[in-house]
Amino acid sequence: MLEKEAAAGSGQKLKLAARWLFCQALLAMEKTAPRRLAVSLLYHRVLPAPPSGYSVSWVRQSEFEEQITFLKESDYHFASVSEICEWAEGRVSLPRRSVHITFDDGFEDNHTYAFPILRKHCVPATVFLTTDLIGEDARIRYDPSGWVVAQSEERANMQCRFLSESQIKEMNANGVTFASHGRIHKRLWMMSVAELENEIIGSQRRIAEVVGAAPPFMSYPFGEFNATIARVAERSGIRCAFAVKLPLWRRPAVDQLYALPRIGIGGGTPSYMFRCLVSSYGSLYNLSQTAWKKRHELLSGSVWRPI
Numbered sequence: 001m002l003e004k005e006a007a008a009g010s011g012q013k014l015k016l017a018a019r020w021l022f023c024q025a026l027l028a029m030e031k032t033a034p035r036r037l038a039v040s041l042l043y044h045r046v047l048p049a050p051p052s053g054y055s056v057s058w059v060r061q062s063e064f065e066e067q068i069t070f071l072k073e074s075d076y077h078f079a080s081v082s083e084i085c086e087w088a089e090g091r092v093s094l095p096r097r098s099v100h101i102t103f104d105d106g107f108e109d110n111h112t113y114a115f116p117i118l119r120k121h122c123v124p125a126t127v128f129l130t131t132d133l134i135g136e137d138a139r140i141r142y143d144p145s146g147w148v149v150a151q152s153e154e155r156a157n158m159q160c161r162f163l164s165e166s167q168i169k170e171m172n173a174n175g176v177t178f179a180s181h182g183r184i185h186k187r188l189w190m191m192s193v194a195e196l197e198n199e200i201i202g203s204q205r206r207i208a209e210v211v212g213a214a215p216p217f218m219s220y221p222f223g224e225f226n227a228t229i230a231r232v233a234e235r236s237g238i239r240c241a242f243a244v245k246l247p248l249w250r251r252p253a254v255d256q257l258y259a260l261p262r263i264g265i266g267g268g269t270p271s272y273m274f275r276c277l278v279s280s281y282g283s284l285y286n287l288s289q290t291a292w293k294k295r296h297e298l299l300s301g302s303v304w305r306p307i
């Protein structure tokens with residue numbers, strides 16, 4: 001038993017050392033990078049301490065501040081979602097070191113713990129809202145079709161508060177853009193075209209009710225999309241849509257404006273890894289992680305998500 005644990009421990013150390021070395025190599029290549037791609041970072045919750053019970057991905061407030069401070073001190077340009085979209089459309093150029101801060105779902109802690117830091121450093125950000133949950137203190141149950149608002153506590157996987165209208169207005173007046181993450185955080189590929197339209201247009205309308213106008217951007221719940229979803233989004237007035245990591249294979253044939261990648265930042269990301277992720281070759285590191293995960297999923301027989 002002890003031998004098994006020791007072997008697992010040394011395996012983990014080896015993995016960490018390999019990851020560190022790979023990052024150092026990418027950072028060394030940075031000096032000769034011909035051009036830098038603008039990086040969109042994806043956060044979910046920002047909390048002072050670990051949440052009780054299960055939660056979607058989260059970072060500590062102290063980590064978030066460290067990361068924003070690093071970007072600020074390294075002279076990164078903080079791009080807004082409009083700038084990123086126009087850059088992707090080829091209409092504007094961006095400074096070589098550009099980063100776009102995004103949050104998915106619209107948790108209240110974005111206002112309580114992230115917003116003061118964004119404000120202090122004058123950093124623009126984008127929050128993609130699950131609009132049916134605005135102002136709710138909801139118990140969420142994970143269902144194969146996506147999130148379901150659970151009626152009883154014992155059936156819920158997670159309970160949390162979502163941004164209220166007044167918090168959204170306050171943040172919007174101070175550099176935060178609000179865009180769509182759908183109405184109810186369902187898996188879009190399971191919906192009919194009519195349901196998709198209702199999800200996208202309905203969430204846009206709700207955002208317009210709160211902040212006056214809905215910017216033409218969205219992020220896909222669970223990062224999942226396909227050509228039909230992209231087409232319906234475009235028809236519904238969306239100009240740019242954000243995914244998460246792009247799959248290395250089985251990538252749907254959609255215009256790149258409807259498949260903009262983001263790099264997810266989870267809690268406990270070591271600072272060397274964060275530097276690596278926001279570097280010119282950060283996407284290479286990100287994709288290597290995805291490829292490894294997919295390989296692991298294949299070997300362990302787990303089912304692929306139909307992207």
Ligand SMILES: [Zn+2]
Pocket residue numbers: 104105181185220221222
């Ligand atoms: Zn989400």
